[in-house]
Amino acid sequence: MSMNKSQKSKTLKRKITWDLAAQLVEYATATDLKIIDESTNLRICNLLKANKNKAKDLLNVLRKRMLNKRDNVVYLSLVLLQQTIIECPELIDLYSTSAWQDCFITTLLRTNVLIETKKKLLSIIRGMTESFPNDLLFKDTYEQIIQHGIEFPEAAHFDKEISFVTKVSKSKFIDECEQLIGYCQFLNQSFDYLTILELEKAQPIIISLLRKKDLSIDVIQLVKTTHEQIKTTLERHKKLTEKWVHLACTDKKIVENTQFMFESKKLR
Incomplete structure (x- = not known):
């Protein structure tokens, strides 16, 4: 069936x-x-x-x-x-x-x-x-x-750690981050998938988060790390764009020179 x-x-x-x-x-x-x-x-x-x-x-x-x-x-x-x-x-x-x-x-x-x-x-x-x-x-x-004579370090623990971050701070953080998450591709796979415009839009959101006083140290560190990743990716994208423009100009000159040589040959 x-x-x-x-x-x-x-x-x-x-x-x-x-x-x-x-x-x-x-x-x-x-x-x-x-x-x-x-x-x-x-x-x-x-x-x-x-x-x-x-x-x-x-x-x-x-x-x-x-x-x-x-x-x-x-x-x-x-x-x-x-x-x-x-x-x-x-x-x-x-x-x-x-x-x-x-x-x-x-x-x-x-x-x-x-x-x-x-x-x-x-x-x-x-x-x-x-x-x-x-x-x-x-x-x-x-x-x-x-x-085999290998010594073991202290055993890993598999118990859930208790979080001391208050629910209010955490929920505020999540609400604020919804705007940032919206700029990421499905499943938030990588900042490399974002365009220059999207990365530039994300920066002021990060900065506004860092100004908040009710975030825990861990959350602040996470936001700072994210900010660094965005800045690095943005710089890389801009450099690649400059290279692409340069290559595009070079390709155009090659095409123009080829056409000139072809036309010159026809006139001989």
């Missing part, structure tokens, strides 16, 4: 949603990302909660990111991994597989992964073993690493 139009639409919508979810994982662990994108990480966790049947596929994308050649991608992947356990402890079984344990061991053996990143991974492995003592696979991985 063939699907009707409504069923096809729903199926397509689910596929698009999970394709975008996979892109979110790649964005949260992007090679050029200089800070931890907590909002994107949380959005990914919410998607995992919303559809547990698809969670395995999404975590497989995360596992592939952990095997990336760049150290910062591996580190951001570990941060996201820890966040998924904090927000979705019911999905811990999805990490209890030979594929994930092989990924952990491989990462520890790689020479292009920095010591600090390996310590982060060891901390998570120890945290998994202590927080979920009944899982034999976590315990086996932990013991294998000890047998």
Whole structure:
């Protein structure tokens, strides 16, 4: 029995949603990302909660990111991994597989992964073993690493941190930021997708936020970082535009010279 139009639409919508979810994982662990994108990480966790049947596929994308050649991608992947356990402890079984344990061991053996990143991974492995003592696979991985003479740092914690920011300040911040978010592309993937005009519009909104006195230190730092990202992207866009104009002028001269040479040849 063939699907009707409504069923096809729903199926397509689910596929698009999970394709975008996979892109979110790649964005949260992007090679050029200089800070931890907590909002994107949380959005990914919410998607995992919303559809547990698809969670395995999404975590497989995360596992592939952990095997990336760049150290910062591996580190951001570990941060996201820890966040998924904090927000979705019911999905811990999805990490209890030979594929994930092989990924952990491989990462520890790689020479292009920095010591600090390996310590982060060891901390998570120890945290998994202590927080979920009944899982034999976590315990086996932990013991294998000890047998190789590797020392573990303090175990990672998977408890939700209590926020001391008042609800009033947070809601005000979110309301003020709605204007800024409106200038970003769908899922707020990157400032690089914004035009020069859109970036210039975003700057006064950021400045007005920084003038507010009821924001927490963390929120102020987040806004300042965002402001720096916008300024950097804006400068890069302007430089690229200048180069494009120069190339366009050069191309025009080449065309004109070619036409002149062609006309001259015809007159001979």
